[in-house]
Amino acid sequence: xxVTKRTFDAVIVGAGGAGLRAALQLSESGLKTAVxxxxxxxxxxxxxxxxxxxxxxxxxxEDHWHWHMYDTVxxxxxxxxxxxxxxxxxxxxxxxxxxxxxxxxxxxxxxxxIYQRPFGGHMSNFGEKxxxxxCAAADRTxxxxxxxxxxxxxxxxxxxxxEWMALDLIRDAEGEVLGVTALEMETGEIVAFQSxxxxxxxxxxxxxxxxxxxxxxxxxxxxxxxxxxGIPLEDMEFWQFHPTGVAGAGVLITEGVRGEGxxxxxxxxxxxxxxxxxxxxxxxxxxVVSRAMVTEINEGRGCGPxxxxxxxxxxxxxxxxxxxRLPGIREISIQFAGTDPIKEPIPVVPTCHxxxxxxxxxxxxxxxxxxxxxxxxxxxGFYAAGECACASxxxxxxxxxxxxxxxxxxxKSAGETAVEDVKKSTKAHKDLPQEAIERTLARINxxxxxxxxxxxxxxxxxxxxxxxxxxxxxRFADKLKEGVSKxxxxxxxxxxxxxxxxxxxxxTARIEALELENLIxxxxxxxxxxxxxxxxxxxxxxxxxxxxxxxxNGRDDKNWLKHTLWFKEGNRLDYKSVKLTPxxxxxxxxxxxxx
Amino acid sequence: xxxxxxxxxxxxxWHCRRxxxxxxxxxxxxxxxxxxxVDAATxxxxxxxxxxxxxxxxxxxxxxxxxxxxxxxxxxxxLRQV
Numbered sequence: 001x002x003v004t005k006r007t008f009d010a011v012i013v014g015a016g017g018a019g020l021r022a023a024l025q026l027s028e029s030g031l032k033t034a035v036x037x038x039x040x041x042x043x044x045x046x047x048x049x050x051x052x053x054x055x056x057x058x059x060x061x062e063d064h065w066h067w068h069m070y071d072t073v074x075x076x077x078x079x080x081x082x083x084x085x086x087x088x089x090x091x092x093x094x095x096x097x098x099x100x101x102x103x104x105x106x107x108x109x110x111x112x113x114i115y116q117r118p119f120g121g122h123m124s125n126f127g128e129k130x131x132x133x134x135c136a137a138a139d140r141t142x143x144x145x146x147x148x149x150x151x152x153x154x155x156x157x158x159x160x161x162x163e164w165m166a167l168d169l170i171r172d173a174e175g176e177v178l179g180v181t182a183l184e185m186e187t188g189e190i191v192a193f194q195s196x197x198x199x200x201x202x203x204x205x206x207x208x209x210x211x212x213x214x215x216x217x218x219x220x221x222x223x224x225x226x227x228x229x230g231i232p233l234e235d236m237e238f239w240q241f242h243p244t245g246v247a248g249a250g251v252l253i254t255e256g257v258r259g260e261g262x263x264x265x266x267x268x269x270x271x272x273x274x275x276x277x278x279x280x281x282x283x284x285x286x287x288v289v290s291r292a293m294v295t296e297i298n299e300g301r302g303c304g305p306x307x308x309x310x311x312x313x314x315x316x317x318x319x320x321x322x323x324x325r326l327p328g329i330r331e332i333s334i335q336f337a338g339t340d341p342i343k344e345p346i347p348v349v350p351t352c353h354x355x356x357x358x359x360x361x362x363x364x365x366x367x368x369x370x371x372x373x374x375x376x377x378x379x380x381g382f383y384a385a386g387e388c389a390c391a392s393x394x395x396x397x398x399x400x401x402x403x404x405x406x407x408x409x410x411x412k413s414a415g416e417t418a419v420e421d422v423k424k425s426t427k428a429h430k431d432l433p434q435e436a437i438e439r440t441l442a443r444i445n446x447x448x449x450x451x452x453x454x455x456x457x458x459x460x461x462x463x464x465x466x467x468x469x470x471x472x473x474x475r476f477a478d479k480l481k482e483g484v485s486k487x488x489x490x491x492x493x494x495x496x497x498x499x500x501x502x503x504x505x506x507x508t509a510r511i512e513a514l515e516l517e518n519l520i521x522x523x524x525x526x527x528x529x530x531x532x533x534x535x536x537x538x539x540x541x542x543x544x545x546x547x548x549x550x551x552x553n554g555r556d557d558k559n560w561l562k563h564t565l566w567f568k569e570g571n572r573l574d575y576k577s578v579k580l581t582p583x584x585x586x587x588x589x590x591x592x593x594x595x
Numbered sequence: 596x597x598x599x600x601x602x603x604x605x606x607x608x609w610h611c612r613r614x615x616x617x618x619x620x621x622x623x624x625x626x627x628x629x630x631x632x633v634d635a636a637t638x639x640x641x642x643x644x645x646x647x648x649x650x651x652x653x654x655x656x657x658x659x660x661x662x663x664x665x666x667x668x669x670x671x672x673x674l675r676q677v
Contacts, residue, residue: 038612039612039614042614042648043612043613043614043649044614045614046614047614047615047649047650048614048615048616140650143648143649143650163609185606185609186606212616213616214616215612215613215614215615215616215619216612216613216616216619216623217612217614249616249620250616251616251617251620327659328657328659331657331658331659332617332657335617335620335621335657335675336617336620503598503601503602503605505598505602505605505606506602506605506606506608506609507605508605508608508609511609
């Protein structure tokens with residue numbers, strides 16, 4: 001079957017921060033650039049980012065990119081690539097000042113400079129004391145960033161395809177990426193986008209977990225497409241969790257609640273943190289609190305009919321304090337937990353927040369994959385940036401405010417590299433291989449004709465519960481092993497999902513089924529990668545890899561200082577070395593990660 | 596329901612996909628409760644709400660900000676029904 005073809009110099013999938021920053025680079029260089037996005041650009045999940053963007057501007061006190069680099073390597077638990085981390089930290093000032101020139105309304109000092117505030121893990125002088133490095137626009141940094149970038153793109157004539165869903169990468173027999181197939185929601189039509197450069201900026205896939213802070217759009221579409229096209233996914237076992245999401249909903253309850261005196265309790269009403277952290281108690285670090293909560297639940301002291309959450313109690317606080325110092329918490333609890341925290345405690349669970357792994361790239365934004373004896377060969381025509389990519393700057397654990405920096409630096413870098421590649425190419429667009437397009441049509445056709453198939457909602461729930469119970473914030477060998485078998489069963493169900501609605505126009509059932517096909521790839525990659533990594537590092541914490549003198553914090557550098565690569569075909573795993581050599585400075589040597 | 600209105604409601608549902616999880620959950624709960632049983636006035640009010648910026652919409656829905664607009668006020672009250 002023939003499909004309509006649209007031809008561009010570059011096609012970007014996703015219109016959050018990374019996609020818009022990449023698009024700007026391409027459009028301003030005069031290339032014909034298309035952006036495909038499921039939702040209007042300023043409704044991308046970047047909007048939810050509040051904390052700010054890290055840059056060692058030194059506006060409030062002395063700071064240096066090398067200190068920022070040290071913090072990021074340490075935060076990553078030494079799994080981050082030191083060349084990419086140096087690149088990002090050195091570029092930070094440039095991309096933030098550029099954004100300021102685009103009209104981003106940063107908070108200001110009295111002297112008119114960008115105001116900077118401290119943020120967890122960011123220190124001066126190689127870990128000595130906290131430093132003011134985060135640049136924010138009130139609590140709407142992501143929102144302001146998207147607006148500034150979107151307006152600039154409109155001016156640069158970027159062509160937006162809003163309410164279109166990219167479906168598959170188009171890759172030829174030589175492995176070159178030639179564009180994507182996409183679905184126009186308004187008509188149900190499938191179109192082939194032909195391009196010399198294809199950039200993925202599709203965000204994370206936090207919806208693989210039952211409890212997730214991610215909006216519903218975060219379905220890992222880029223990761224699913226890459227995996228189906230034979231591209232590996234890197235370090236997918238590393239997911240950042242927040243200890244207190246509302247059970248069953250995922251909405252975050254800020255750490256400020258415990259700061260104001262909130263207490264975590266188990267089913268017996270016990271303040272269990274006294275046993276795990278006798279000094280800091282409920283104010284212990286995120287990972288300690290999360291692990292304690294999971295231990296309580298696993299040992300049968302969880303609350304509710306399924307004993308699957310603990311309680312965050314602020315009933316002992318003066319209601320006036322709750323109303324004044326914790327605005328919004330009462331409303332969140334009433335709306336999403338069905339309890340008024342003035343009268344009853346809030347049910348909470350550790351909740352998935354950010355994906356550290358993704359599509360493997362180098363610091364130029366090129367997607368890289370093993371070929372022959374080399375592990376990092378650029379895939380021609382293919383680039384990725386932002387949460388969907390793994391450069392890898394976050395390694396095993398991301399520092400706050402480095403995510404907005406990641407998408408600015410690597411969005412721009414991927415755009416720059418794509419511009420160079422397109423401009424030096426003298427050849428016309430290659431013909432699109434019909435079999436790649438047929439693969440998309442076959443997926444759509446299967447959905448439209450599947451009889452007696454599985455229910456998409458049930459399958460999604462089964463996936464999310466399996467991930468939450470078997471591959472959550474605290475991991476156990478037997479649960480992971482069982483989880484692999486369970487998630488592969490769920491995958492079989494997803495492959496036979498049926499939809500009742502066969503309409504063409506805005507068929508949301510079809511879109512959600514297609515999203516589920518992407519999510520399940522990420523879920524399988526995560527479970528298999530996590531089961532295989534027999535150490536604790538950063539956000540991947542295993543019960544059978546505890547803190548010992550030989551392996552502090554359970555980290556086993558002798559055997560596991562390496563990146564995981566998961567391939568869809570045969571669920572195969574491979575590993576590649578971490579780049580420990582920075583671009584210009586000395587290696588930041590391995591040591592125990594302690595704050 | 597005719598196909599044209601059905602398509603319009605499906606589009607409206609898609610526009611309830613937001614950047615913030617809080618709003619996704621509020622709209623999901625609303626649609627689960629009402630199904631396609633949405634009259635023209637409600638449809639119009641919803642269209643106005645989904646055209647808002649996410650943070651502004653959440654401020655309204657979470658009660659941090661009030662509106663005097665009766666159409667929006669009524670719709671926000673429906674969304675807030677637990």
